[in-house]
Amino acid sequence: MxxxxxxxxxxxxxxxxxxxxxxxxxxxxxxxxxxxxxxxxxxxxxxxxxxxxxxxxxxxxxxxxxxxxxxxxxxxxxxxxxxxxxxxxxxxxxxxxxxxxxxxxxxxxxxxxxxxxxxxxxxxxxxxxxxxxxxxxxxxxxxxxxxxxxxxxxxxxxxxxxxxxxxxxxxxxxxxxxxxxxxxxxxxxxxxxxxxxxxxxxxxxxxxxxxxxxxxxxxxxxxxxxxxxxxxxxxxxxxxxxxxxxxxxxxxxxxxxxxxxxxxxxxxQQVQYQVVEDYNGACCPLSKGIQTFFRTPCTEEPRIPLNKGDIILATRGTKWWMYGDKVLSEEEMKAGDRVRGWFPRRCVEKCHYDTAANDSTSNKKVN
Incomplete structure (x- = not known):
């Protein structure tokens, strides 16, 4: 040894x-x-x-x-x-x-x-x-x-x-x-x-x-x-x-x-997104576009189902897919639940108020 x-x-x-x-x-x-x-x-x-x-x-x-x-x-x-x-x-x-x-x-x-x-x-x-x-x-x-x-x-x-x-x-x-x-x-x-x-x-x-x-x-x-x-x-x-x-x-x-x-x-380290299109959690969803189907991440990490109106905190991503945590209710958080995984980028849009917060934060850092 x-x-x-x-x-x-x-x-x-x-x-x-x-x-x-x-x-x-x-x-x-x-x-x-x-x-x-x-x-x-x-x-x-x-x-x-x-x-x-x-x-x-x-x-x-x-x-x-x-x-x-x-x-x-x-x-x-x-x-x-x-x-x-x-x-x-x-x-x-x-x-x-x-x-x-x-x-x-x-x-x-x-x-x-x-x-x-x-x-x-x-x-x-x-x-x-x-x-x-x-x-x-x-x-x-x-x-x-x-x-x-x-x-x-x-x-x-x-x-x-x-x-x-x-x-x-x-x-x-x-x-x-x-x-x-x-x-x-x-x-x-x-x-x-x-x-x-x-x-x-x-x-x-x-x-x-x-x-x-x-x-x-x-x-x-x-x-x-x-x-x-x-x-x-x-x-x-x-x-x-x-x-x-x-x-x-x-x-x-x-x-x-x-x-x-x-x-x-x-x-x-996180960017906030809002779900605008439902997603059932499929590994290769053909309904989300050809590029999304063929560019699915080659990883063992899970895909998470999304419902319209959900909030996601994204931490990384590719051109066609993103990875992040779903914002849960207080009861789910107290129970220790956590929903995290990949989802198609076309299913979410960046929250406008989150962009404004980022801009204000960057201005503070510059000043």
């Missing part, structure tokens, strides 16, 4: 249970399959002890695997960082800008959101690491998104070259047929045999590598594209005016924020 703790930072031993989830199981399986097949195929195609190029190729493969696993496990086990239970700002004037969490019995710092606990600078909850992405692990998560496509691209090149060199002397072309003789004797015999099962495994690993390169690469560019405006997934409704944006994201020296450092700028 001492050796493992030097490689990955554990909050406690219970964090290991995060591995027992479909997201980490699939992600680690893809990493294991691509890494193992790439190492075996590199031995067949480019034996590392024969040439300098082969040695560099083999060491790069090992390097990709170590870096990918290092950033992946740290993104999972370091965690995003949490607001202390029952926290409140030292300056009581700041409370008017903050949202109160009834679950944690404390105030939320700017850009923090509740997910089991109130998460600092929460970006999103990622099922692939079975954890939230936020203040503490955002750098590790972004580095993983960069390294995974690079490593898979390198592995894909090895898979293609291995199949090409091993099949080149075994393929014969006829007028209307193509024959592959896997038992044919090659001029240069590799250290490891390349049989039909090896060919099938290499082809399968190539598909995984290319799919991972495309999918994870797109996620990386989405993350990088949101850096300049500091508008990440859940925090896309909030603006944080800070010059050292990249320094805040890539905070390699992981430190816990002190209580008095949680308030960096006063801002409203």
């Amino acid at each position: 001492k050796f493992l703790s030097g490689f990955v930072t554990f909050e406690n031993l219970h964090e290991v249970r995060r591995l027992c989830h479909w997201g980490p199981i699939i992600a680690l399986s893809v990493i294991a399959i691509c890494s193992t097949m790439a190492i075996l195929d590199s031995i067949i195609w480019y034996w590392p002890l024969d040439t300098t190029g082969g040695s560099i190729n083999f060491l790069m493969l090992i390097n990709w695997t170590v870096l990918i696993l290092y950033n992946y496990f740290n993104a999972m086990f370091v965690g995003p960082g949490y607001i202390p239970i029952g926290w409140k700002p030292e300056n009581q004037v700041d409370m008017q800008y903050l949202q109160y969490c009834r679950v944690c019995q404390g105030y939320k710092a700017p850009r923090s959101h509740h997910c089991r606990k109130c998460v600092m600078k929460m970006d999103h909850h990622c099922p692939w690491i079975n954890n939230c992405c936020g203040h503490m692990n955002h750098a590790y998560f972004t580095s993983f998104l960069l390294l995974a496509p690079l490593g898979c691209s390198h592995a894909a090149i090895i898979f293609i070259m291995t199949m090409y060199t091993q099949l080149y002397e075994r393929i014969s072309f006829g007028w209307s047929t193509v024959k592959i003789d896997m038992s044919a004797v090659r001029q240069f015999q590799p250290l490891m045999p390349f049989s039909v099962p090896a060919f099938a495994a290499t082809l399968f690993a190539l598909g995984l590598a290319l799919g991972t390169t495309i999918a994870v690469g797109m996620l990386f560019f989405i993350q990088v594209g949101s850096f300049p405006r500091f508008a990440f997934g859940i925090s896309s409704l909030h603006k944080l005016f800070c010059d050292a944006k990249f320094k805040q994201i890539f905070n390699w020296r992981i430190q816990t924020l002190k209580h008095n450092n949680l308030i960096c700028v006063g801002l409203d």
